[in-house]
Amino acid sequence: MSWSIPLAQRVISLKPSPTLAVDAKAKALKAQGADIINLSAGEPDFDTPDHIKEAAIKAIKDGFTKYTPVAGIVELRQAIINKLKRDYNTKYALDEVVVSTGGKQGLYNCLQAIVDPGHEVIIPVPYWVSYPAMVELAGGQPVFLSSRPDENFDIDLDELASKITSKTRALILNSPSNPTGAVYSRQTLEAIAKLAVEKGFYIITDDIYDEIRFDGNGPENPVSVFPEARDHVIIANGVSKTYSMTGWRIGYLAGPQPVIKAATKIQSQSTSNPNSIAQKAAQEALAGPQDCVKEMVSAFKKRRDFIVKRLNEIKGIKCNTPQGAFYVFPDVSSYFGTSCEGFEIKGSLELADYLLEEAKVACVPGIAFGDDRFIRFSYATDESQIGEGLNRLEAALSKLS
Numbered sequence: 001m002s003w004s005i006p007l008a009q010r011v012i013s014l015k016p017s018p019t020l021a022v023d024a025k026a027k028a029l030k031a032q033g034a035d036i037i038n039l040s041a042g043e044p045d046f047d048t049p050d051h052i053k054e055a056a057i058k059a060i061k062d063g064f065t066k067y068t069p070v071a072g073i074v075e076l077r078q079a080i081i082n083k084l085k086r087d088y089n090t091k092y093a094l095d096e097v098v099v100s101t102g103g104k105q106g107l108y109n110c111l112q113a114i115v116d117p118g119h120e121v122i123i124p125v126p127y128w129v130s131y132p133a134m135v136e137l138a139g140g141q142p143v144f145l146s147s148r149p150d151e152n153f154d155i156d157l158d159e160l161a162s163k164i165t166s167k168t169r170a171l172i173l174n175s176p177s178n179p180t181g182a183v184y185s186r187q188t189l190e191a192i193a194k195l196a197v198e199k200g201f202y203i204i205t206d207d208i209y210d211e212i213r214f215d216g217n218g219p220e221n222p223v224s225v226f227p228e229a230r231d232h233v234i235i236a237n238g239v240s241k242t243y244s245m246t247g248w249r250i251g252y253l254a255g256p257q258p259v260i261k262a263a264t265k266i267q268s269q270s271t272s273n274p275n276s277i278a279q280k281a282a283q284e285a286l287a288g289p290q291d292c293v294k295e296m297v298s299a300f301k302k303r304r305d306f307i308v309k310r311l312n313e314i315k316g317i318k319c320n321t322p323q324g325a326f327y328v329f330p331d332v333s334s335y336f337g338t339s340c341e342g343f344e345i346k347g348s349l350e351l352a353d354y355l356l357e358e359a360k361v362a363c364v365p366g367i368a369f370g371d372d373r374f375i376r377f378s379y380a381t382d383e384s385q386i387g388e389g390l391n392r393l394e395a396a397l398s399k400l401s
């Protein structure tokens with residue numbers, strides 16, 4: 001459609017979220033009756049636990065259906081504070097926590113609050129799809145930092161130091177990572193925390209997968225390994241992944257009071273408080289029984305073991321064993337330059353298209369995360385679907401030459 005009244009510059013170069021786009025395409029094909037195995041979505045397949053749903057039902061019945069404070073109800077912020085004390089042994093005050101409409105909005109508000117045009121934000125590659133776009137929407141410049149797939153996608157600290165300039169405002173860390181599932185070591189977290197204090201920048205830690213770890217450790221953060229960095233760390237988290245609550249849209253930020261106050265001010269002029277009923281549910285999620293988390297994590301671990309083993313059995317695929325989240329990010333670059341019946345596999349985009357068309361398996365091309373050598377499969381789906389998906393994948397790949 002031609003449209004004569006121009007749109008804002010900031011939206012012209014903005015691309016829609018590729019993860020949400022692939023997921024929507026897979027769901028639409030499925031709705032039309034196609035036999036699609038959807039390994040694209042970063043969304044746990046489990047139902048939200050009953051005790052959490054009950055809290056929401058009670059909230060509705062009690063008439064808890066009005067505006068709340070913009071930053072969220074005190075009881076939920078208190079539950080967040082208790083979690084952070086428990087996990088990171090770090091104390092936050094009520095005005096150092098703001099609840100948002102999903103973790104995504106928390107991250108967006110945070111970047112709007114600290115980034116001015118001309119500022120640089122360092123983002124390790126591969127990155128979650130929305131970080132560069134959010135930095136750009138704030139007028140900032142993403143600065144990409146390579147990571148080392150052979151060393152579990154660890155950060156090269158020398159390279160990081162070389163990227164820090166007077167314009168560096170923040171570094172975004174996501175551990176466990178989407179898309180790699182990698183978990184940074186305590187040494188890496190500590191070294192980064194020290195660098196942030198020395199050079200004066202923020203570390204935004206996207207901890208959305210903090211509880212989904214398979215290494216036996218609990219959540220870790222620069223503030224827990226180097227408490228002196230507290231005023232440099234802005235924690236972004238939420239209940240979407242840990243409690244299978246993606247549709248409820250509750251996330252939060254915790255960090256230095258001026259940043260949280262600024263993020264709250266932005267929220268007061270954009271979306272106001274997050275949904276009152278979902279806040280009550282999130283309070284129950286964080287403060288109530290945690291057995292459901294253990295059960296989900298152990299199911300994810302079983303699936304991880306299965307999918308990594310199976311992927312590495314397939315010719316031409318190399319897959320690391322992720323320590324957290326629910327994604328695998330195998331190297332599929334050995335298929336680049338091959339073709340089959342009109343499909344030319346130039347990179348991850350064509351490979352993902354080919355797999356959807358030929359195998360009816362939906363996955364996300366690595367290029368969306370900044371590294372074209374890989375593709376991402378989510379294993380937040382049941383084992384029989386994963387098994388069937390990988391059989392189809394193997395058959396489709398074997399036709400490429």
Ligand code: PMP
Nearest residue numbers: 102103104128178208238240251
């Ligand atoms: N960070 C990462 C790395 C994610 O994968 C997601 C999932 N969408 C989010 C943040 C935001 O999650 P939500 O907005 O659903 O809380």
Ligand code: GLU
Nearest residue numbers: 017019020040041042178
């Ligand atoms: N975070 C999920 C993913 O990476 C959901 C989609 C999104 O929010 O981008 O698939």
